[in-house]
Amino acid sequence: MGTASMAGEGVRGHPSATGRRTAVRRARLHRLLLPGVCATVVAAAGALIAVGCFLGLYVRPTSDDWCAAWKSRDLGVLGITADFYTTQNGRVTNAFLSGLVYADGLTGIKVLPTVLTVAFTAGLVLLGREFVRHLGGRPRLLPLTACALLIQALLYYAGTRSYQVLLWAPATISHTLPSVIGVWALLLAVRTVRHRSAAVRGAGFAAGFLIAFATGTLSEPFALVSGLLAAAVGLLALLRPGPAAARIRRRPLIWCLLWCAGLVCGLAVLYTSPGARWRRAQQPERESMLSAAELRATFDDWLHMWDVVTGQWAHLGAAAVGVLLGLGLQSSLGIRGRGRSRGSGRRQGRGGGRGGGRGGGQGPPPGVRRLPVSVLLLPVPVVLLGSFAVVAGLRSGYGPTGWTYARTWTSYLVPMELALCCYGALLGARAARRPSARPGTRTAVGAGTVAAGCLALASAAALVPNVQQLTTATVTRAAAWDAQNARIRAEAARGAADAGYTPLHIGNLAEPFFTGNPARDWVAACVSKWYGLDRIHRR
Numbered sequence: 001m002g003t004a005s006m007a008g009e010g011v012r013g014h015p016s017a018t019g020r021r022t023a024v025r026r027a028r029l030h031r032l033l034l035p036g037v038c039a040t041v042v043a044a045a046g047a048l049i050a051v052g053c054f055l056g057l058y059v060r061p062t063s064d065d066w067c068a069a070w071k072s073r074d075l076g077v078l079g080i081t082a083d084f085y086t087t088q089n090g091r092v093t094n095a096f097l098s099g100l101v102y103a104d105g106l107t108g109i110k111v112l113p114t115v116l117t118v119a120f121t122a123g124l125v126l127l128g129r130e131f132v133r134h135l136g137g138r139p140r141l142l143p144l145t146a147c148a149l150l151i152q153a154l155l156y157y158a159g160t161r162s163y164q165v166l167l168w169a170p171a172t173i174s175h176t177l178p179s180v181i182g183v184w185a186l187l188l189a190v191r192t193v194r195h196r197s198a199a200v201r202g203a204g205f206a207a208g209f210l211i212a213f214a215t216g217t218l219s220e221p222f223a224l225v226s227g228l229l230a231a232a233v234g235l236l237a238l239l240r241p242g243p244a245a246a247r248i249r250r251r252p253l254i255w256c257l258l259w260c261a262g263l264v265c266g267l268a269v270l271y272t273s274p275g276a277r278w279r280r281a282q283q284p285e286r287e288s289m290l291s292a293a294e295l296r297a298t299f300d301d302w303l304h305m306w307d308v309v310t311g312q313w314a315h316l317g318a319a320a321v322g323v324l325l326g327l328g329l330q331s332s333l334g335i336r337g338r339g340r341s342r343g344s345g346r347r348q349g350r351g352g353g354r355g356g357g358r359g360g361g362q363g364p365p366p367g368v369r370r371l372p373v374s375v376l377l378l379p380v381p382v383v384l385l386g387s388f389a390v391v392a393g394l395r396s397g398y399g400p401t402g403w404t405y406a407r408t409w410t411s412y413l414v415p416m417e418l419a420l421c422c423y424g425a426l427l428g429a430r431a432a433r434r435p436s437a438r439p440g441t442r443t444a445v446g447a448g449t450v451a452a453g454c455l456a457l458a459s460a461a462a463l464v465p466n467v468q469q470l471t472t473a474t475v476t477r478a479a480a481w482d483a484q485n486a487r488i489r490a491e492a493a494r495g496a497a498d499a500g501y502t503p504l505h506i507g508n509l510a511e512p513f514f515t516g517n518p519a520r521d522w523v524a525a526c527v528s529k530w531y532g533l534d535r536i537h538r539r
């Protein structure tokens with residue numbers, strides 16, 4: 001018995017057995033590390049997004065809100081749409097959506113931020129799933145959700161106009177909602193070009209044209225950027241080499257052509273509308289946009305804008321969370337590859353083939369599918385040229401200070417954030433390729449996971465001061481607005497034709513008495529109509 005006991009202790013204490021147990025514990029830790037880091041990013045970014053949704057309950061009218069609110073109430077959805085077409089700017093889709101948002105008083109503007117963030121999150125997760133599947137991986141919900149939430153947090157809070165981008169309904173309808181529509185339109189494009197049924201493809205193509213037409217009368221900046229992207233993708237599809245490429249490229253090319261055609265038709269309706277003609281007539285005479293002086297000034301504005309964007313380092317968080325997505329992608333590839341290897345080994349063992357003796361089926365897991373260089377570089381000219389087109393349009397419509405209208409920057413910031421995330425995903429997948437090929441690689445991958453997670457969390461933390469400032473300003477103004485609203489309504493109920501109003505500024509937006517010329521004070525006029533008064537005076 002003594003000999004047997006000593007032998008048993010020798011087996012249990014053998015260094016190789018201890019090493020195997022240590023390796024198992026480390027492998028389990030590595031498997032839990034990535035989900036844990038992703039869950040932490042989801043919690044941090046999700047908290048920021050949740051604060052924005054909660055602040056929607058404290059949104060109160062300001063600037064264009066006043067006009068859209070009374071017109072939706074008095075004219076109805078179709079009435080405000082006709083008014084925009086004939087007297088404002090020709091954005092009929094924008095007016096129709098505004099009529100829907102303001103149809104029930106102020107309820108719509110309070111729930112709109114939540115609706116946008118939920119729809120945006122779902123669309124980005126589904127789009128990320130298509131991206132992962134295209135690369136040959138298995139989609140995982142946690143990394144995809146982390147990417148979707150952090151990208152949105154950066155979009156809403158990393159800029160200089162957080163209130164306008166997330167909470168102010170006229171800006172979210174014109175500049176944030178189009179990006180949400182664009183993500184879902186891209187998902188529709190993917191499903192359409194892949195579907196086997198010709199009838200379904202035809203319906204998808206028709207829907208794409210109609211969505212593009214609506215987009216053309218919703219937001220000119222987004223129409224420019226999305227049109228540039230569609231043209232670039234269509235050009236890549238057209239130039240794809242190989243005889244078999246003709247069949248593959250036809251469907252994406254059709255979609256891109258129809259999208260561009262829809263945008264052109266929508267912009268034509270907008271540009272030729274009586275409202276757009278009236279708006280152009282109000283602008284002072286300027287040099288042609290194509291003159292040397294104007295192009296030089298536009299380029300300077302473009303540089304100023306990018307100086308503001310690149311000055312916010314938190315945008316690197318999009319690439320960091322993309323690295324986490326890529327690490328999870330490579331991990332799923334490794335799991336699938338090992339599963340196939342074990343199954344192949346069992347089949348060879350049962351068959352007694354010669355390949356089993358040489359370790360057949362024990363090759364490395366499959367790698368990430370490589371993308372053509374043209375596809376990898378596509379976002380760069382789209383973002384750069386698209387941002388220049390946005391600045392040129394802003395300068396044409398609003399003059400030398402037009403580039404400061406940061407709410408319009410979302411049209412190219414969304415593609416930029418998505419591109420950074422995709423580049424990070426490819427980098428993460430490449431860094432984690434074949435983790436067992438070299439000693440210490442697994443540890444390096446774990447360290448990379450922690451580093452990427454820390455950078456993503458740091459970028460989210462950098463947004464906290466902006467969120468705090470936004471929260472304080474929004475809640476404080478809501479309390480003051482409610483008190484003033486109750487007083488003015490009480491005076492109007494007693495039959496007063498004139499009431500005092502104290503401007504409550506927020507988000508760099510116009511309030512009554514923003515100009516010394518009462519005839520040009522359109523905000524005061526809209527406030528008077530909303531309360532049923534003849535006029536208001538400064539209180």
